[in-house]
Amino acid sequence: MGRIRVLDDLTVNRIAAGEVVERPASVVKELVENSLDAGATRVDVEVHSGGRSLIRVSDDGTGMDRDDALLALERHATSKLASARELQAIRTLGFRGEALPSIAAVSRFDLRTAVEDGSGTEIEVRGGKIQAVREVGAPRGTSVEVADLFFNLPARRKFLRSDATELAHVLRWVSRFTLARPDVRFRLVHGSRTLIDAPPARDAAERAHHVYGRQSAERMLPFALERGGVRVRGLAGRPAESLARGEAQHLFVNGRAVQDRVLTHAVRQAYGNTMARDRFPAVLVFLEVDPSVVDVNVHPQKIEVRFARSTEVHDAVRDAVTSALSHDAAVPGLTDLRPGGEVSRHLDAVSASALSYLESRAVPTGAEPRGVGRPGGLYRGGDGATCPAPPVAVAEGLGRAAPWAALAQYRESYIVAQDADGLVLVDQHAAHERVLFERFLREAEDDRVQVQRLLFPVTVELANDESAVLSEEIGEFRRLGFEVEPFGGTAFRIDGVPAVLGEIEPTSCLRELLGEAREARSATAGVGELRRKLVTSAACQAAIKVHHPLTHAGMTGLLDDLARTSSPTTCPHGRPVLFRIRLEEIERGFRRR
Numbered sequence: 001m002g003r004i005r006v007l008d009d010l011t012v013n014r015i016a017a018g019e020v021v022e023r024p025a026s027v028v029k030e031l032v033e034n035s036l037d038a039g040a041t042r043v044d045v046e047v048h049s050g051g052r053s054l055i056r057v058s059d060d061g062t063g064m065d066r067d068d069a070l071l072a073l074e075r076h077a078t079s080k081l082a083s084a085r086e087l088q089a090i091r092t093l094g095f096r097g098e099a100l101p102s103i104a105a106v107s108r109f110d111l112r113t114a115v116e117d118g119s120g121t122e123i124e125v126r127g128g129k130i131q132a133v134r135e136v137g138a139p140r141g142t143s144v145e146v147a148d149l150f151f152n153l154p155a156r157r158k159f160l161r162s163d164a165t166e167l168a169h170v171l172r173w174v175s176r177f178t179l180a181r182p183d184v185r186f187r188l189v190h191g192s193r194t195l196i197d198a199p200p201a202r203d204a205a206e207r208a209h210h211v212y213g214r215q216s217a218e219r220m221l222p223f224a225l226e227r228g229g230v231r232v233r234g235l236a237g238r239p240a241e242s243l244a245r246g247e248a249q250h251l252f253v254n255g256r257a258v259q260d261r262v263l264t265h266a267v268r269q270a271y272g273n274t275m276a277r278d279r280f281p282a283v284l285v286f287l288e289v290d291p292s293v294v295d296v297n298v299h300p301q302k303i304e305v306r307f308a309r310s311t312e313v314h315d316a317v318r319d320a321v322t323s324a325l326s327h328d329a330a331v332p333g334l335t336d337l338r339p340g341g342e343v344s345r346h347l348d349a350v351s352a353s354a355l356s357y358l359e360s361r362a363v364p365t366g367a368e369p370r371g372v373g374r375p376g377g378l379y380r381g382g383d384g385a386t387c388p389a390p391p392v393a394v395a396e397g398l399g400r401a402a403p404w405a406a407l408a409q410y411r412e413s414y415i416v417a418q419d420a421d422g423l424v425l426v427d428q429h430a431a432h433e434r435v436l437f438e439r440f441l442r443e444a445e446d447d448r449v450q451v452q453r454l455l456f457p458v459t460v461e462l463a464n465d466e467s468a469v470l471s472e473e474i475g476e477f478r479r480l481g482f483e484v485e486p487f488g489g490t491a492f493r494i495d496g497v498p499a500v501l502g503e504i505e506p507t508s509c510l511r512e513l514l515g516e517a518r519e520a521r522s523a524t525a526g527v528g529e530l531r532r533k534l535v536t537s538a539a540c541q542a543a544i545k546v547h548h549p550l551t552h553a554g555m556t557g558l559l560d561d562l563a564r565t566s567s568p569t570t571c572p573h574g575r576p577v578l579f580r581i582r583l584e585e586i587e588r589g590f591r592r593r
């Protein structure tokens with residue numbers, strides 16, 4: 001009897017603070033949201049020691065009168081919801097009425113607010129207890145000062161990271177607001193340093209300059225799509241400029257920055273195999289949907305959402321981003337590849353040589369190399385009879401013949417081609433890899449891999465671990481077109497190989513794939529993941545290598561097939577397949593401009 005009590009407000013607010021106020025950045029986020037909800041055209045954020053010692057957010061919004069200011073500090077007090085029904089269609093950033101009391105419960109908190117220039121109200125709160133309420137001279141708007149966050153929760157304070165880390169989180173949130181609201185002026189000052197000073201801008205693309213840097217932002221590819229009440233727009237970073245971490249990904253739903261698995265997945269799917277699995281694109285997605293089909297009340301910090309029609313939303317985002325990437329503009333220019341380090345050094349060298357090649361363009365036809373055509377004679381060219389490559393079934397991407405016309409082969413490794421915008425250099429191995437990868441994966445997924453039966457079956461004696469992997473995954477290998485049979489002990493007989501791979505060496509190819517499979521299994525990858533890995537590896541093995549002569553017809557065939565893939569600009573490992581030297585660059589080089 002008498003063991004259960006209703007908690008007092010102070011305790012309740014501290015508990016709520018545990019969910020709402022995780023770190024200085026969450027305070028900044030909640031306060032800026034309030035400023036924006038109050039119609040501010042200017043929001044100033046000042047922090048000291050990463051926000052641990054002080055956070056001040058001031059705005060020129062509507063402000064509050066004395067009664068409202070006092071009420072605002074009460075739990076579940078909000079001006080943004082009048083009835084439960086309105087929860088179905090929230091248009092403001094706040095609605096829970098718990099940010100101010102939660103923050104005030106765990107800090108030394110000062111609120112200064114005025115509805116008109118001149119006189120206003122100041123309220124001092126210490127650890128949730130109101131200490132003083134007074135009239136003060138103040139401009140219209142609101143300024144909230146939060147000092148010594150978690151001063152009364154030492155355990156929580158201990159969990160704060162270094163000033164630099166906390167500041168990075170603050171910076172990220174303010175950056176997001178600048179993207180979401182280009183019409184508002186934002187400033188972020190840390191100590192005496194101004195980190196962000198963003199005057200009102202025309203659109204998010206202009207603001208992206210602040211967030212990604214001008215050069216990177218300008219290279220991003222815009223997209224926009226409207227479908228069944230779902231509007232998506234944004235900017236997609238080029239696959240060749242992927243990043244090791246997901247920080248450059250900003251997703252907004254009706255102006256609210258969110259972390260959402262559906263959207264992240266949609267973006268990732270759009271990039272598909274244009275980049276390695278562990279890389280992330282820089283991408284900005286603005287999604288507008290009817291507020292009644294998105295539930296924003298699923299997370300105390302309001303950073304997760306739930307969609308009523310998530311498949312539609314997912315597909316709209318995926319298709320929008322895909323459209324940006326499959327556009328021919330996705331072909332990187334020479335300078336676009338510079339951040340890639342190794343890639344760019346390699347490419348710089350190639351481009352210099354390619355330019356000098358132009359000068360000696362006359363290639364006598366008699367000197368045309370004979371296609372060696374090991375990979376099934378795919379691009380042997382010359383007479384059609386030796387070119388067994390069927391019309392590629394992956395007519396998904398550009399779905400047309402190559403926009404690039406082959407001119408010549410450089411160092412028996414790179415195809416020099418031209419298109420309307422300039423000179424295009426293609427890595428023949430990467431290009432063929434991309435073509436084979438898509439063709440093979442498509443066949444495997446449709447369960448119609450064509451098998452090339454071997455005239456003379458080969459028997460291979462495997463190592464113990466190889467044989468174990470093959471025994472367990474034999475179904476998957478057979479599905480991929482490897483006709484293998486146990487042949488006693490750790491021996492297997494190979495009767496056939498996937499035709500798409502051409503004339504690969506069956507034994508070494510199989511062993512290479514078993515190595516991949518072993519790694520994939522230890523990383524507990526799913527079946528889909530394993531298949532992709534095997535297909536990627538097989539495509540790499542079977543693709544024509546560098547230092548491999550191609551005929552003109554072979555090059556044309558390869559470029560045509562490449563153009564029909566879903567992502568002609570990157571190979572399955574995420575490396576660039578081609579890049580362009582613009583005509584302007586060439587003309588500038590010759591001082592014609």
Ligand code: ADP
Nearest residue numbers: 034038072078079094095096097098099100142
């Ligand atoms: P919520 O934003 O969910 O309504 P808060 O605790 O963040 O809850 O704020 C409570 C109320 O205080 C808001 O509904 C709003 O009326 C008022 N308020 C808070 N910050 C400001 C501000 N910067 N300008 C004007 N009013 C504000």
Ligand code: MG
Nearest residue numbers: 030034094099
């Ligand atoms: Mg709020």
